[in-house]
Amino acid sequence: KEAKAAAAEARDAERKAASKVQIKRVERNKRKHVTVITGLDIYGLENKKIAKDLGKKFATGSSMTRSAGGTEEITVQGDVSDDVKEWLLEVYGKEIPEANIELIEDKKKKKATEAP
Numbered sequence: 001k002e003a004k005a006a007a008a009e010a011r012d013a014e015r016k017a018a019s020k021v022q023i024k025r026v027e028r029n030k031r032k033h034v035t036v037i038t039g040l041d042i043y044g045l046e047n048k049k050i051a052k053d054l055g056k057k058f059a060t061g062s063s064m065t066r067s068a069g070g071t072e073e074i075t076v077q078g079d080v081s082d083d084v085k086e087w088l089l090e091v092y093g094k095e096i097p098e099a100n101i102e103l104i105e106d107k108k109k110k111k112a113t114e115a116p
Contacts, residue, residue: 021088021096024104025081033079038071043095047072057087
């Protein structure tokens with residue numbers, strides 16, 4: 001039983017080391033952006049609580065939603081991706097190593113216009 005527990009703990013630590021927290025900046029309209037954060041639940045953090053804290057910190061709307069893949073993600077209104085990374089390291093720096101946080105800039109594809 002002890003070996004099983006040790007193996008489970010090692011597997012857990014390995015999964016945490018391999019998993020990344022992704023902070024995406026997604027273009028919503030022409031000038032509006034949304035910051036989407038995924039991968040926090042693997043570190044045992046409560047997404048709903050973090051979403052509320054982010055909303056208070058940046059004075060924006062923030063919510064926790066389920067994506068199509070079944071994973072939970074936090075959506076923060078506005079382009080605050082750099083600030084979110086700094087805040088996560090400041091508040092949850094012990095749980096999440098800096099190397100496991102990656103910033104992704106995502107641009108919405110424009111509709112192709114047909115040539116006459």
